[in-house]
Amino acid sequence: MGGPLVTVRGVEKTFQLPGAWPWSPSRAVPAVLGVNLEVAPGEIVALVGQSGSGKTTLARMVLGLEEPTAGSIALEGQAWSGVPEKDRQARRVKYQYVPQDPMSALNPQQTPLEAVSETLRALGGLPAAEARAGAREVLVKLGLEARLNALPRDLSGGEQRRVTLARVLALEPRLIVADEPTSGLEPDRRQAVLRDLFGNLPEASGCILVTHDMSAARAWAHRALVMLAGRVIEEIDLRAYEPVHPYARLLFDPWSRPAPGGELAETGCPFLPDCPLADGPLAERCAAAVPPLSRLNDRHAVACYGAEAPTVRDA
Numbered sequence: 434m435g436g437p438l439v440t441v442r443g444v445e446k447t448f449q450l451p452g453a454w455p456w457s458p459s460r461a462v463p464a465v466l467g468v469n470l471e472v473a474p475g476e477i478v479a480l481v482g483q484s485g486s487g488k489t490t491l492a493r494m495v496l497g498l499e500e501p502t503a504g505s506i507a508l509e510g511q512a513w514s515g516v517p518e519k520d521r522q523a524r525r526v527k528y529q530y531v532p533q534d535p536m537s538a539l540n541p542q543q544t545p546l547e548a549v550s551e552t553l554r555a556l557g558g559l560p561a562a563e564a565r566a567g568a569r570e571v572l573v574k575l576g577l578e579a580r581l582n583a584l585p586r587d588l589s590g591g592e593q594r595r596v597t598l599a600r601v602l603a604l605e606p607r608l609i610v611a612d613e614p615t616s617g618l619e620p621d622r623r624q625a626v627l628r629d630l631f632g633n634l635p636e637a638s639g640c641i642l643v644t645h646d647m648s649a650a651r652a653w654a655h656r657a658l659v660m661l662a663g664r665v666i667e668e669i670d671l672r673a674y675e676p677v678h679p680y681a682r683l684l685f686d687p688w689s690r691p692a693p694g695g696e697l698a699e700t701g702c703p704f705l706p707d708c709p710l711a712d713g714p715l716a717e718r719c720a721a722a723v724p725p726l727s728r729l730n731d732r733h734a735v736a737c738y739g740a741e742a743p744t745v746r747d748a
């Protein structure tokens with residue numbers, strides 16, 4: 434498999450937000466706290482958690498769209514965080530981003546054929562005729578043969594997303610970061626878009642899938658990192674194990690309402706106010722310090738003082 438595509442070590446991100454009034458001091462808001470992450474070639478890693486858990490900020494830092502406040506990020510073994518943008522440019526084409534809102538990435542005046550051709554010319558360095566042929570090939574592969582010359586406003590939501598996927602996949606990147614690539618789509622369309630993405634991912638490439646959709650994480654990801662309040666609270670191979678952290682268990686339970694993690698503790702374990710396990714002496718321990726991420730085995734780690742032994746998934 435070779436070395437990791439992505440190596441994230443102890444990464445943190447704190448945003449400085451303006452105070453409530455013009456004369457108030459700015460506030461430091463931590464978004465990501467002490468995260469480690471690796472993505473191997475051919476691996477799909479899901480980042481899951483509620484809005485505000487830090488998953489999108491972490492994913493954006495991996496691509497250099499945000500700079501970490503602390504820690505380091507390397508891509509394919511070479512430093513990436515802290516490297517001046519002009520020195521990243523030559524490598525950027527190998528690391529691609531699929532945005533949540535496809536229209537933010539599409540020029541309203543450009544047809545899918547023009548958009549993908551331009552990407553292959555400008556970023557892939559292909560001559561115009563080759564770029565056009567390559568664009569047609571990938572668009573046809575993604576089922577857009579009849580929409581090559583339509584304008585984005587005339588495409589359905591699923592088709593717009595497939596155009597953004599075509600632009601990224603045409604470049605055969607080593608790493609794709611897909612940020613909620615199916616948000617707003619009907620369930621059957623979501624499946625089709627994910628099939629288009631993962632079914633056409635080059636074999637040696639990796640993907641970070643940022644998602645609220647736990648069924649997508651279960652279906653496609655080799656590993657999931659569950660985030661809460663900026664930290665990874667469970668890292669799990671969902672094909673082999675069931676989550677054991679109480680927050681992750683609720684998150685992956687399709688019947689749990691309301692979504693877990695509404696009220697968070699400011700000290701100790703953030704899930705303490707909602708935790709069904711924390712009681713008596715255990716609750717005191719949970720309130721005293723943030724639980725560290727402890728490894729249960731090579732495919733499962735959890736940050737919880739009360740978590741039980743992992744449950745192996747039924748075949």
Ligand code: SF4
Pocket residue numbers: 678679680702703704705708709710711715719724736737738739740
């Ligand atoms: S550390 Fe304590 S409060 Fe946090 S999830 Fe585990 S048992 Fe609950």
